[in-house]
Amino acid sequence: MHDVVRRPTIIDVAKKAGVSKSTVSLVLQNSPLVRAETRSHVREAMAELGYVYNRAAANLRSSNAGLIGLVINDLRNPFFTQFATSLQMALSARGYAAVIANTDEDPTLQAQVVEAMIEHGVSAVIISSTYGENGGAFEALGRAGIPAMQVLRKTNAHVETFPFAGPDYLEGGRLATAHLLEQGAKHIAFVGGLQGRDVTRERMEGYLSVLQESELEPVVLTGRSSRSFGREMARRLEKEHPEVDAVLCFNDQVALGLLSGCAEIGRRVGRTFRIVGFDDIEEAAESWPPLTSVRCDIAGFGQSIAGTVLDWLENDKMPAPETRTPVTLMVRDSSNRDS
Amino acid sequence: MHDVVRRPTIIDVAKKAGVSKSTVSLVLQNSPLVRAETRSHVREAMAELGYVYNRAAANLRSSNAGLIGLVINDLRNPFFTQFATSLQMALSARGYAAVIANTDEDPTLQAQVVEAMIEHGVSAVIISSTYGENGGAFEALGRAGIPAMQVLRKTNAHVETFPFAGPDYLEGGRLATAHLLEQGAKHIAFVGGLQGRDVTRERMEGYLSVLQESELEPVVLTGRSSRSFGREMARRLEKEHPEVDAVLCFNDQVALGLLSGCAEIGRRVGRTFRIVGFDDIEEAAESWPPLTSVRCDIAGFGQSIAGTVLDWLENDKMPAPETRTPVTLMVRDSSNRDS
DNA sequence: GACAGAATTTGGAACGTTCTAATAAGAGAT
């Protein structure tokens, strides 16, 4: 049975402590108006009755539910998981709870979950949106006047309304390509990432700009961003582009897949065939060989986004329309090993 | 600016549609009491005004927030991520939202987030709890009279109050060990998993029982359940237990780490050194060699838990105190390949 | 001991729903 035992309310507490409900409310809000002695009486009464604060009721009157919505396009990808958990924990630490939803890259589903979050009275939404016809979600957010931030992927142009923050993918593409070049690679391929998406385009732009400077021919194999795609590409590269001696992957999933594909076909990875990933997920350091990767410090990014959004909420400090956080290159054996 | 434009309420809708707020409320609840024609008028008015349902207000009166709390000990582990996402999506599909929190195996943090969830008025909690002094969370749940289910890990003995559901770890341990034996392994080790924890004990029990039948000596190396631990164990096994020709790992993280450790020290994995993982996370099929693993169908499990909890909530159908879901063995090359 | 000003405390309306009990409208039957 879970029939409720009727939770004590602010009024029960007031009665027990011999004060008015208004006073109890003030105590709840840590108001300096209430006398220290009274405060502690009230606190005692709350403890004795096992009082729990009812945010729904509070919200009804003052609307700040302490709920933040987090909408993620692919929560199964460790990159996003790490982002979501670090964000959630940072919010938790500041007294907010997170409603998290995975949209599986489905715009319709995304619109639904955003709608649901609005119903639940979230105070803000942080969204790594799907591509495609994703207008519904943003329209709903706009209509409801809920502060919303785009992260990791800029899929909606209205950055004045929905500010964007993400890693500097372009610079990452540059760094990685320059590194491979420096290591002596002569034919560098770019593998993975769906064509036409900003996240792909930016990385590729970095890659292309560096190649151009050194007058090398690009080899581009866009596609899904999954491990299995990466794995397939090992064979395909060997067959169709045997000259390629280095690969910049769209993300670590692709890179790890490629690594495993190379093991499968018996191709050594290191000095003769270099692989660089993107994102630097935790796992990158644990693969064999350990994966060189563009580090976005996704955990730190999550924390900082939490700060940004709460600042927006609490101090009405709107974030800049576009923020790019710096990236670095973690050089490991996959691009730099005797083989 | 995010100053609200005052959202239309049920009363605005009523005025617009020329009915009373009670009628609008009935429409909202799809009550058969209201005439079809009236219903569509009201619906139109809602659409025109851009009305959004305020669950906080509704909850205040009737207390079913449509919010489910999901507490996870290690959300960065893909096994739990896959569980959480499949559960969340199943809840979403039935009109519930999920408040998800990661506790990072910290009982104090866990108590905090559970408390926060209760404040937010969750209708139920699904918890894969930390070990250790985790009483606080359960006590709070009990006091609040909130239906709560333990999943994946049974850390609280009061299964009458907090029913448990999880995979049949014991059977998994048995299956895997029997498989290795069948393949001709002579010295099978068990690697990973913290000692003394139910989840470890059960798997190990399966392992030990099968070994006993065939009068083989067990080799047990418990420890963390991380990739890096698995990776370290490759070296350690080679040095301290060179006779070992097969390993059953506590989970896939350990197994994948071990796989990468073997690559590191140049030990071939397959017929001469067999590895079996546990959980069958998505990645297991993509490693090289592909990892044999005990499949818990975690995505299916997540969905079924969603069903169980909503059944409890909506139809007052309390789940059995303990449910074990069957496991199967996915045989892949890591235990069965020419090497 | 009265008075002003500061420090505390309080009553009551409001927030947007649900739900009960009561009312109104419609359809047959007399």
Add this chain to the structure above:
DNA sequence: ATCTCTTATTAGAACGTTCCAAATTCTGTC
């Protein structure tokens, strides 16, 4: 036209907070 059902609709009291304006209690001063 009246009465009885049934079918639709509605008024108004909850729900547990917050917050304003007003009331009360303290302090110190004269």
